[in-house]
Amino acid sequence: MRLLKYITKRILVMLLTLFVLVTILFFLFRVVPGDPVSMFIDSGLDRESQELLLKHYGLDKPIGQQYIIYIKNLLKGDFGNSFQYGKSALEVIAERFCNTMILMVTSLIIAFFIGITAGAALAWKRNTKFDMIGTIIALIVRCAPIFWTGMILLSIFAFKLKILPLGGMNTPGMRFDNLLEKYLNFDFLKHLILPAVTAALYSAATPLLVMRTSMLEVIKEDYIELARAKGLKEKRIMRKHAMRTALLPVVTIFAVQAGFAIGGSVLIETVFRWPGMGREIVLAVSFRDYPLAQTAFLLIGVMTALFNLIADILYAYLDPRVALD
Amino acid sequence: MKIKKILVVLLVCVMVFSIVACEKASEPTDNQPVQEESVVLNEADKIPALEMWITSQTYDPVRYEAGIMIADSWKELGFDVNITTMEWATMSAEGMAGHKHDAFMIQWGGKSERIDPFHWLYTMHYSGEGEEGGYNVAGYNNPKYDALAEEFATNMDTSVRIEKSAEMQKILASDVPQPPIAHRILTQVYNKDKYDNVTPAMGEGLYSFWNWINVTPKTDDKIIKFGSVLDIKLLNPLTTKTGQDIYMLNLIYDPLVRVDIKGQVVPWLAESYDVIDDTTIDVTLRDNVKFHDGKPLTVEDVKFTFDFAKEVSSPYYLSKIKALDSVEIIAENELRFKLSEPFAPFISNGLALVGILPKHIWEKEYEERGMEGILSWENLPTIGSGPFMFDYWRPNEEFMLTSNKEHFSAPKTDGILRIPFTQSFGVVQSLKSGEIDITGNNMLPLELEEIANAEHLQTVEIADQGSYFLHYNMRKAPFNDVHARRALTMAIPKQAIVDVVFGGRALKAYSVVAEINETWHNSDIEKIDYNMNNAKKELEDAGFRWDENGKLYFPENYVPQEYLD
Numbered sequence: 001m002r003l004l005k006y007i008t009k010r011i012l013v014m015l016l017t018l019f020v021l022v023t024i025l026f027f028l029f030r031v032v033p034g035d036p037v038s039m040f041i042d043s044g045l046d047r048e049s050q051e052l053l054l055k056h057y058g059l060d061k062p063i064g065q066q067y068i069i070y071i072k073n074l075l076k077g078d079f080g081n082s083f084q085y086g087k088s089a090l091e092v093i094a095e096r097f098c099n100t101m102i103l104m105v106t107s108l109i110i111a112f113f114i115g116i117t118a119g120a121a122l123a124w125k126r127n128t129k130f131d132m133i134g135t136i137i138a139l140i141v142r143c144a145p146i147f148w149t150g151m152i153l154l155s156i157f158a159f160k161l162k163i164l165p166l167g168g169m170n171t172p173g174m175r176f177d178n179l180l181e182k183y184l185n186f187d188f189l190k191h192l193i194l195p196a197v198t199a200a201l202y203s204a205a206t207p208l209l210v211m212r213t214s215m216l217e218v219i220k221e222d223y224i225e226l227a228r229a230k231g232l233k234e235k236r237i238m239r240k241h242a243m244r245t246a247l248l249p250v251v252t253i254f255a256v257q258a259g260f261a262i263g264g265s266v267l268i269e270t271v272f273r274w275p276g277m278g279r280e281i282v283l284a285v286s287f288r289d290y291p292l293a294q295t296a297f298l299l300i301g302v303m304t305a306l307f308n309l310i311a312d313i314l315y316a317y318l319d320p321r322v323a324l325d
Numbered sequence: 326m327k328i329k330k331i332l333v334v335l336l337v338c339v340m341v342f343s344i345v346a347c348e349k350a351s352e353p354t355d356n357q358p359v360q361e362e363s364v365v366l367n368e369a370d371k372i373p374a375l376e377m378w379i380t381s382q383t384y385d386p387v388r389y390e391a392g393i394m395i396a397d398s399w400k401e402l403g404f405d406v407n408i409t410t411m412e413w414a415t416m417s418a419e420g421m422a423g424h425k426h427d428a429f430m431i432q433w434g435g436k437s438e439r440i441d442p443f444h445w446l447y448t449m450h451y452s453g454e455g456e457e458g459g460y461n462v463a464g465y466n467n468p469k470y471d472a473l474a475e476e477f478a479t480n481m482d483t484s485v486r487i488e489k490s491a492e493m494q495k496i497l498a499s500d501v502p503q504p505p506i507a508h509r510i511l512t513q514v515y516n517k518d519k520y521d522n523v524t525p526a527m528g529e530g531l532y533s534f535w536n537w538i539n540v541t542p543k544t545d546d547k548i549i550k551f552g553s554v555l556d557i558k559l560l561n562p563l564t565t566k567t568g569q570d571i572y573m574l575n576l577i578y579d580p581l582v583r584v585d586i587k588g589q590v591v592p593w594l595a596e597s598y599d600v601i602d603d604t605t606i607d608v609t610l611r612d613n614v615k616f617h618d619g620k621p622l623t624v625e626d627v628k629f630t631f632d633f634a635k636e637v638s639s640p641y642y643l644s645k646i647k648a649l650d651s652v653e654i655i656a657e658n659e660l661r662f663k664l665s666e667p668f669a670p671f672i673s674n675g676l677a678l679v680g681i682l683p684k685h686i687w688e689k690e691y692e693e694r695g696m697e698g699i700l701s702w703e704n705l706p707t708i709g710s711g712p713f714m715f716d717y718w719r720p721n722e723e724f725m726l727t728s729n730k731e732h733f734s735a736p737k738t739d740g741i742l743r744i745p746f747t748q749s750f751g752v753v754q755s756l757k758s759g760e761i762d763i764t765g766n767n768m769l770p771l772e773l774e775e776i777a778n779a780e781h782l783q784t785v786e787i788a789d790q791g792s793y794f795l796h797y798n799m800r801k802a803p804f805n806d807v808h809a810r811r812a813l814t815m816a817i818p819k820q821a822i823v824d825v826v827f828g829g830r831a832l833k834a835y836s837v838v839a840e841i842n843e844t845w846h847n848s849d850i851e852k853i854d855y856n857m858n859n860a861k862k863e864l865e866d867a868g869f870r871w872d873e874n875g876k877l878y879f880p881e882n883y884v885p886q887e888y889l890d
Contacts, residue, residue: 034414037566038422045566046448047458049644050422053566056640056700084558085720086701096721159754166754172550172723172744172761270747275721279747288414 003316010312014305021301022074025294026067029285035059036083036288057083079298080291084284089295093277097299099169100276102183103268104261106192107199108254114204116250119211120243124234126216135212142205150198150271157194165191167273195272199265203257207250214246221245255307366870370878372803374405378416378429385413387793388430390826391506395795398816402860403877422458426798428813430506434568435528435791435839438678440588442845443670445837446493447474450502464799465502467888479667481603486669491847494836498850499889500807501814502799505792505834507823508841512830514756514776515763517783519544522737523763525787526586527841532572532765535586538712538736540763547739552752552761556721556745561704562680563639576726576741578680578709581608581627582672588844590673594622594681594710596658603667604650606676610658616683617714617729624660628652629684631662637696645678646671683708712736721745756782770828788832790839799887806885808867814853815860 036057037050045053054060058069073080079090122134141149157164165171169182169191176182218224219242227237266278277296284292377399379392389410396406411419420426439445448454451474454461470493477489511530515523522541526533540549555569562574581595592598594614599607614622631652634642648668653661664671686708691699707715712732716725727740744761746752753772755761757779768776768784776782795817803809819833835852838845868880 032415034412034418038414038417045640046460046644046647047456048647049640050458052638052640052643053564056564056697081701085703086559086561086564087703092720159758162758166758166760167746167751168744169722173548173725173742175717273745273747273751275719279721286412286414 006316007313010309014309017305018298018301022071022294022298023067025297025301026070026290027063029288029290029293030063030066032288034288036290038288079295082284082292083289084287084292089289089291092292093280093295093299096275096277096280099274100265100269100278103192103195103274103276104199104258104265106196107203108258108261110196110200111202111204111257112207112250112254114200115207116211116243116247118204119208119250120215120238120246122208123212123215123219123246124238124242126219135209138205138208141201144202145267146198146202147267147271149201150195150268153194153198154271164194167191167271169275195268195274198272199261199268203261206253206257210253211246211250214249215242218242218246252311255311258307366872366878370870370881370883372404372869372877372879374407375399376427377406377408378411378420378426379408380413380416381410385432387432387826391793391822392430394822394826395817398818398855398857399813401857402812402816402864403871403875404813405876420796421460421462424455424457424462424464424798424800426462426796427801427804428795428797430793430795432509432793433791435508435789436568437526437529437533437584437588438674440527440584440790440842440845441670441673442490442838442842443478443674446490446497447478449837450474450493450497451478462796462798463502463804465500466799467496467500469888469890470496470500478669479603481600481667481669487845490838490845491849494838494847495850496889497837498835498853499811501797501810501853503794503796504814504817504853505794505837506817506819507827507831508792508834508839509767509789509827510786510830510832511789512768512773512784512786513764513766514768514782514784516756516759516781518781519546519762520549523783523785524586525785527588527787528790529572530765530767530787530789531763531785533586534572534575534583537576537738537741538734541737542739548742549738549740549763550761551741551743552746552755552764552766553743554746554749554752554766557718557724557743559703560707560715560718561700561702562682563634563637563642564700565641573724573726573743574680574707574709575711576713577707577711577715578682579614579622579711580678580680581610581676584673584677588842590677594627598672598676600672604664606662606664606672607655608660608662608676610660611733612658614710614733615731616710617708618683618686620683620685622681622683622710624654624658626684627660627681628654629688630679630682633682633687633691634679637691637699639700642679645675649675680709680711683710713741716740770830788839788841790842792834792837792839794837802885803879805887806867807888808863808886809869811853812860812863815856815863818855820855 035054036059037045037053051060058066061069070080079088081087082089082092085092118134118138122131125131154166158166169188171187174187182188224237224241227241265276266282268274269276269279281293281296283289284296377392377396380388382389393408396408399406416429420429421431448460450461450465450470452461452466452471455464455466473489473493477486477493480486480489511525513525513531515531519542520540521543522539523531524533524536524539525531526535542549553569555567557569557573558567559565559570560574560577562578565571565574579594581593582590582598583593585591594611595608596611597609601607610624610627616622631646631649634646648664648666648671650663650665653663655661687699690702694702705715705718712729712734713726713736714729716727718724724743725740726743728736728738744755746755749766749769749772752761752764752766753775756764757776759781773784797804797810797813799805823829823831823833832840833854836847836850838847840846840848864877867886868883870878870880872878
């Protein structure tokens with residue numbers, strides 16, 4: 001019962017947070033000088049046509065009224081039409097979101113695989129040259145700008161060796177009958193490798209370092225000594241006994257990293273011409289495409305809030321004292 | 326421990342010293358000028374600091390670097406100049422629309438409809454366009470010029486218009502309300518092993534309609550792959566607003582007439598047209614033209630397009646046909662266009678830009694979607710009658726057009742595959758690797774170096790008829806004074822900007838109508854160029870004064886002179 005009450009409370013808090021977010025987003029974009037038609041100067045629209053466009057976008061009404069209309073529509077599930085694309089902002093974002101998720105989930109899996117195994121190995125060989133060099137490499141990759149790493153990989157694998165494509169999601173000129181066909185083919189996989197690896201290298205360092213520290217703690221525990229005393233093989237002790245226990249803190253940072261990954265995909269998408277959400281957000285903001293920008297940020301907000309909610313509930317479940325507060 | 330103590334003492338010493346030093350340094354400079362000025366010149370006469378707005382270096386290195394160079398030069402002349410870096414949308418709203426600026430630069434594109442210099446001479450300088458939101462950004466308001474502009478806009482006789490245009494260019498070159506600085510030399514690249522007959526056009530370069538019609542494949546690969554850093558957004562001709570959309574719609578939809586590569590109007594869907602009088606134009610339609618869905622294109626479709634644009638208040642079309650009063654069908658293949666008032670560029674800037682819509686499609690969609698809905702309709706698949714047909718589009722990935730082999734001016738290629746890039750780096754690498762065949766990007770000097778060794782690539786060059794303008798604001802002092810404007814313009818280091826900022830790939834501009842636009846350009850004008858001595862003299866002769874620190878002051882009993890005469 002207590003847990004249920006706690007969860008309800010958390011959900012209510014989340015909804016309130018989202019409402020505040022929606023409001024802030026709405027006004028934030030409109031407070032910045034400039035409006036969507038100011039970006040279309042070059043097409044030579046005259047004053048009257050500019051006003052017609054503003055009216056068409058609903059921007060001729062007072063801002064308070066715009067806000068009420070926006071909230072009303074939002075409650076009906078209507079996020080508004082993108083100024084740039086004409087169609088529903090949610091539809092535009094959904095397509096791009098899919099592309100970003102595929103890239104980011106792949107890279108996170110690679111990152112955590114590399115991070116966990118390498119982190120454990122480094123801890124196991126602590127204070128050796130292997131440990132030192134490994135940690136330094138991890139730190140260097142973490143500190144290098146992500147677009148720089150991407151460019152280096154591109155110049156090696158795409159320009160010099162010519163074994164991987166320059167960018168994009170598919171070889172230009174391919175036709176697809178449906179969405180599945182677009183993603184489930186070898187060509188797509190080839191295009192996915194470089195951006196996913198680049199993103200993975202960047203985000204692998206955090207789990208690696210956390211894993212290493214956590215392993216160092218675990219290694220000192222008595223039960224590891226006991227396992228050794230039993231005469232078990234080193235590898236088996238590392239995998240079965242130490243790594244399992246050491247994994248817990250790494251799992252916690254996974255949620256945090258997932259949230260960052262979506263926002264941090266902008267540079268990767270730009271370098272590799274990946275048709276994802278990050279690129280779209282930048283365009284939406286610079287073109288003053290309010291509905292599209294609001295929807296995109298709201299989506300990121302919802303994701304973050306959801307991850308937080310899940311974490312909160314998990315904590316309460318794992319540690320009942322949390323729910324008492 | 327000892328070392329720590331010593332360090333702390335040292336740190337304290339340094340801090341104390343620097344505070345004292347700062348105070349000492351700031352004292353004399355604070356007091357000195359005030360004392361001197363109060364003796365000679367009145368503080369109230371000091372020219373207020375000029376605000377120069379520039380974009381970030383990454384957004385546009387030209388505006389960033391040229392802006393700083395100009396500001397430095399103005400400082401040398403005795404003006405105080407503050408440089409502010411701004412995002413383009415903000416600058417556009419505050420300056421282009423709000424007219425709250427002192428000075429900023431923008432690059433006005435040289436699209437084909439601007440070959441008739443109506444945009445440069447009327448829209449940008451007629452006093453009626455100077456209100457908020459109008460494109461007379463400087464707020465130029467010269468009655469003598471206005472009279473010429475009105476004649477230029479309404480006289481249907483081209484030779485009279487050319488005469489007026491020459492006179493107007495002369496006035497602008499001396500009055501300099503917003504001086505043009507430089508025309509780029511557009512430098513674009515294509516794969517010469519695979520394609521031939523690449524035709525850059527004045528102002529649009531390889532984006533030009535005529536390039537896509539003429540380009541001829543040399544191999545069996547007949548789908549030309551086109552790389553660009555910008556993507557299309559919306560293929561609805563009623564609400565289109567970006568240059569990229571317009572270029573593509575121009576290939577899919579046919580207008581009645583087109584502006585050819587030399588800037589002349591040629592009949593297109595129209596077999597011929599006849600200017601009956603100042604407000605009447607008769608158009609005979611070409612026979613046997615079909616839309617991409619196989620339905621014939623008739624006078625009904627033509628009349629519908631113009632009526633429909635008015636009925637739904639199409640922002641894009643309406644801006645082109647403001648002068649149009651009515652369209653009547655007068656024979657099976659003839660139409661009569663009535664204008665509400667004489668408007669000379671109606672054919673080149675109006676009829677040439679309105680693609681004819683298929684009535685059977687738009688009427689049905691209009692019924693279903695209503696007025697607001699039709700304006701934001703995606704319009705996919707896009708059905709027109711043009712030489713290229715919409716095939717498919719995956720936004721941010723690729724856009725495919727196939728050739729309309731039945732068109733009266735069928736392209737030589739089988740289609741265009743358009744690939745949007747996020748950065749010009751990608752375009753250059755893909756050209757090198759052969760992934761794309763042609764680009765509409767203007768190549769920068771560094772990028773040209775990068776492709777210098779690629780033997781399959783060919784560079785084409787054409788001067789842009791658009792140019793970078795420096796917009797002053799004549800609503801404010803000192804820009805309301807013609808002598809101040811002339812002096813400021815004489816302090817613009819045009820040659821250095823061309824050499825340093827454009828790497829030599831630009832031409833200095835003196836007239837608002839580019840030299841490459843031979844029909845309309847007037848070269849018999851005052852060519853104000855960089856000369857600091859002349860600039861100082863211009864100010865001196867007008868009575869401007871300098872204090873001991875070289876700062877500029879307004880003349881005594883000052884009444885600004887707005888125009889030379």
